[in-house]
Amino acid sequence: MVKKINNFSKKITETDDLPASHAMLYAIGIKDTDFKKAQVGIVTNWYEGNPCNIHLDKLGKIVKQSIQNKNKLNVFQITTIGVSDGIxxxxxxxxxxxxxxxxxxxxxxxxxxxxxxxxxxxxxxCDKNIPGVMMALLRLNRPSMIIYGGSISSGLYNKKKLDIVSAFEAFGEKNVGNISQEQYKQIIKHSCPGPGSCGGMYTANTMASAMEAIGMTLPYSSSYPATSKNKEIECQHSEQYIYNLLKYNITPKDIVTKNSIENGIKLAISLGGSTNLIIHFLAIAKCANIKLELKDFQYLSSITPVIGNLKPSGKYLMEDIHKYIGGMPVIIKYLINEGILNGNCLTVTGQSLYENVKNLPNINFKNQKIIYSLKNPIKENGHIKILYGNIATKGSVAKISGKEGLYFRGIAKVFNSEEEANTAILKNNIKKGEVIVIRYVGPAGGPGMPEMLKPTSYIMGAGLSKYVALITDGRFSGGSHGFVVGHITPEAYYGGVIALIKNGDFIKIDSENNTITLEVEETEIKKRRQFWSPNKSKIQIGYLYKYMKTVSSASEGCITDQ
Incomplete structure (x- = not known):
């Protein structure tokens, strides 16, 4: 039997002793006939300062108009914040x-x-938007769905497709004289041609793909481009789905289960997704009251081949999945049929993941090199590695595509800030065979655990990616690639061994045995610890100060609601 769908709003709209509440609802245009209708909030991360977000208000208005046209629900637009990682x-x-x-x-x-x-x-x-809204929806646990804003179109200069990472890497290329000042300027001007999130399998597209596999978006949401007619139609169709979710009281915790979370992680790994998915999924799982640990990512990566030839490690962009593959549901169908994904999980359509895709065409592996067959994968198992050792007793995260090798042993070159490392790279002070160590940039030490895309891009642009490694207690952008290890825990701010590394020490990174080791005797490490003292925080006031006082470690998802 279908129940009433205004289960929460009726506490205000159908209560006689809240006259001021009713007066304010009349003031915003609510009519007498609307007081028994369910109320839906349309939350966008809209702001004008970022291409990933600039068009979200327009999409929100399309959703609102579609709902109003049906006249079954009250709908209100809400805007929350965002931060542009690229800027x-x-x-x-x-x-x-x-x-x-x-x-x-x-x-x-x-x-x-x-x-x-x-x-x-x-x-x-943008990428923090997606886990942020997902965490909120799980805490609220009311009928909800996500519409991804969509990815940006590729740029073009000198017959070469560009994206945001092209801009970052161009600086390194210019610095070593591989391109001219004018070429550099043209790459910058043409990298981002309009609205949409960064186009590769960086964090935004990684998380959007994962949300589609989890079932919190409609089919195709992750792969419809931001400015496409398809994205507008998706927004228009959302009315019928949110109404059905309300009607049958399907909530996020009905959809987000251990099986569906594993679906999201495995799809992201198969596409070569960002390491940021780890801290985001740890946080999402906690909000869903689902046990998820670092070891789960290692296991899922070990059983999931990489089949996506997508940037940053590959060649193609999300727009190519839309244009040449037929969209993300075609990939999801293939992975269900091959036993990688569980097709029985419930989705926001009210149907299972498999029911959403079963009637779609099978993926065609001929005449395209964007998505590979599981019979001939790019990598036999996942690119994400969870490394442990005396540097990272609580774990660290490596993104090893295999192109840079599986093993690296080198001499430590230590920096206590990202700025110092960037200066050294640009001054050509980094030598082949060195392991760049960037510390005091963790969740508390940063504070905020900033991404190290600048140094990794400078390394790529300088042509050093095969010859140096980089380790950090910070994290990496989805656009980072190379021999990189982040999320080192315990972080330097709390006296982790990464704080005790000295220039000239040897560091060994072994992605086959999942270890990261400082080749220094334990007695020497203990001696160094006696002389170590914590750095005073750079921040003593404001939100970041509150954040550093409450944030958990990277191995626990960097959450603050503990």
Missing amino acids: TMGTSGMRYSLPSRELIADSIETVIHSHHYDGVIAIPG
Whole structure:
């Protein structure tokens, strides 16, 4: 039997002793006939300062108009924050990127709870937006769905496709004289041609793909380009799905299960996705009351081949999946049929993941090199490695595609900030065979665990990617590639062994045995610890100060609601 769908809003709209509440609802245009309708919040991460987010208000208005046309629900637009990783990368502003995830989740929870909305449609863009809204939806656990804002179109210069990482790497190329100042300027001008999230399998597209595999978006949401007619149609169709979710009281915790989370992780790994998925999925799982640990990522990576020839390690962009593969559901169908994904999981359509895709054409491996067959994968198992050792007793995360090799032993070159490392790379002070160590940039030490895309891009641009490694207690952008290890825990700020490394020490990274080792005797490490003292935090006031006091380690998802 179908129940009433205004389970939360009726506490305000159908209560006689809240006259001021009713007066304010009349003031915003609610009519007498609307008071018994369910109320839905449309939450966008819209702001004008970032291509990933600039169009989200337009998408939200399409959703709102579609719902109003049916006249079954009351609908209200809400805007929460976002931080542009691309704009803040390499600056002090990047410290706010990961912490913005918590603000997004907290702000959505605050508005929906306080106003007693019955359901939510969330429209995120940039990469912290997606886990932020997902965390909020799980905490709220009211009928909800996500519409991904979509990825950007590729840029073009000199007959070469470009994206945001092209811009970062161009600086390194210019610095070593491989391109001219004019070529550099043209690459910058043409890398980002309009609205949409960064086009490779970077963090935004990684998380969007994962949300589709989990079942929290409609089919195709992750692969429809931001400016496509398909994205507008998806927004228009959302009305019928949010109504059905309300009607049958299907909530995020009905959809987000251990099996569906594993689906999301495995799809992301198969496409060569960002290492950021680890801290985001750890946080999402906690909000869903599902046990998930670092060892689970190692296991899932070990049984999931990489078949996506996608940037940054590969060649293609999300727009190519849309144009040449037929969209993400075609890949999902293939992975279900091959036993990689569990097709029985419930989705926001009210049907299972398999039912959503079963009637689609099978993937065609001829005449395309974007998605490979499992019979001939790019990599037999996943590119994500969880490494342990005396440097990382609580774990670390490596992104090893195999192109850079599986083993690296080199001499430590230590930096206590990203800025120092960037200066050294640009001054050509990094030599082949060195392991760059960037520390005091963890969740508390940063604070905010900024991404190290600048140094990894400079390394790539300088042609050093095969000859040096980089380790850090910070994290990496989805656009980073090379022999890199991040999320080192315990972090330097709390006296982790990474804080005790000295220039000239040998460091061994073995991705086959999943180890990262400082080749220094334990007695020497203990001696160094006696002379170590914690650095005073760079931040003594404001949100980042509160964040560093409450944030968990990277191995626990960098969450603050403990």
